[in-house]
Amino acid sequence: MDKKKFKYFTISSLAFGTWRIGGGYWYADHSRDKEWIDAIRKAVELGITTIDTAEMYGNGHAEELVGEAIKGLARDDIFIVSKVWPSHADYDNVIKSANKSAKRLGTYIDLYLLHSPSRVPICKTIKAFEKLVDDGIIRFFGLSNFDVEGIEKAKECVSKYEIVAIQNHYSLLSRGDERKALAYAEKNGMLYMAYTPLENGILSRNEFLSTIGRKYNKSATQVALNWYICRNNLLPIVKASRVEHVEENAGAMGWRLSEEDWRAIDEHFRERSYFLDKMVSTLKSLRPWS
Numbered sequence: 001m002d003k004k005k006f007k008y009f010t011i012s013s014l015a016f017g018t019w020r021i022g023g024g025y026w027y028a029d030h031s032r033d034k035e036w037i038d039a040i041r042k043a044v045e046l047g048i049t050t051i052d053t054a055e056m057y058g059n060g061h062a063e064e065l066v067g068e069a070i071k072g073l074a075r076d077d078i079f080i081v082s083k084v085w086p087s088h089a090d091y092d093n094v095i096k097s098a099n100k101s102a103k104r105l106g107t108y109i110d111l112y113l114l115h116s117p118s119r120v121p122i123c124k125t126i127k128a129f130e131k132l133v134d135d136g137i138i139r140f141f142g143l144s145n146f147d148v149e150g151i152e153k154a155k156e157c158v159s160k161y162e163i164v165a166i167q168n169h170y171s172l173l174s175r176g177d178e179r180k181a182l183a184y185a186e187k188n189g190m191l192y193m194a195y196t197p198l199e200n201g202i203l204s205r206n207e208f209l210s211t212i213g214r215k216y217n218k219s220a221t222q223v224a225l226n227w228y229i230c231r232n233n234l235l236p237i238v239k240a241s242r243v244e245h246v247e248e249n250a251g252a253m254g255w256r257l258s259e260e261d262w263r264a265i266d267e268h269f270r271e272r273s274y275f276l277d278k279m280v281s282t283l284k285s286l287r288p289w290s
């Protein structure tokens with residue numbers, strides 16, 4: 001198994017994402033439940049045992065599908081990440097949301113994140129997170145879509161535990177976080193989860209990555225994901241709603257790019273990421289989810 005070790009836990013080097021599985025932005029879709037459950041089970045079978053979800057995804061249905069998919073599996077081998085929506089960030093609603101998510105999942109939550117910054121004072125959210133750890137509903141907590149200033153402000157609220165993870169948008173084509181939250185997470189031993197690492201398939205069709213991949217008998221997708229895996233504290237989150245896509249993603253694990261090829265990819269995309277970063281930042285400001 002391809003794993004990454006952090007201060008408090010060891011997890012798979014790739015995460016399975018569930019955005020648009022079981023529905024979308026606060027609405028449920030049951031039309032492909034069997035297909036989605038099969039995809040999640042296949043991911044776990046192939047060693048992608050970190051699963052990322054949220055209460056907003058499918059209005060909770062994504063969590064229900066994850067819960068159904070992991071029934072009968074060894075729970076200690078699976079690491080479940082879920083998120084609370086910012087409008088639920090006050091103390092009482094965080095407690096309610098976490099308990100509802102745990103009920104849909106049929107189990108505790110390994111890592112619970114605030115989905116994005118909220119108008120609610122962050123200390124109220126952190127206080128609720130610490131209560132949830134005490135109650136055994138969650139094991140760890142972190143933040144999503146936060147900058148370094150926001151992370152530092154949240155850290156000031158912690159009294160018992162640590163903020164162990166940050167989840168932000170990062171890819172070879174969108175590297176604005178590289179010297180910011182990603183560098184901060186690396187310096188402080190935090191897990192950094194990167195969503196949209198393939199930029200909705202753009203990198204999967206990249207000829208430069210395909211050329212590198214031919215050396216390893218790997219696809220462009222597998223090369224891109226392996227590039228992220230090679231960074232010690234970075235965990236790419238990749239969605240796959242079909243078993244064949246899960247199998248391709250899993251092929252990114254169990255091997256490593258040479259240092260020469262890693263640096264060649266790094267330099268190639270560094271030159272191309274600046275303008276896309278600006279465009280992505282604009283689009284991100286228009287959508288409240290990840």
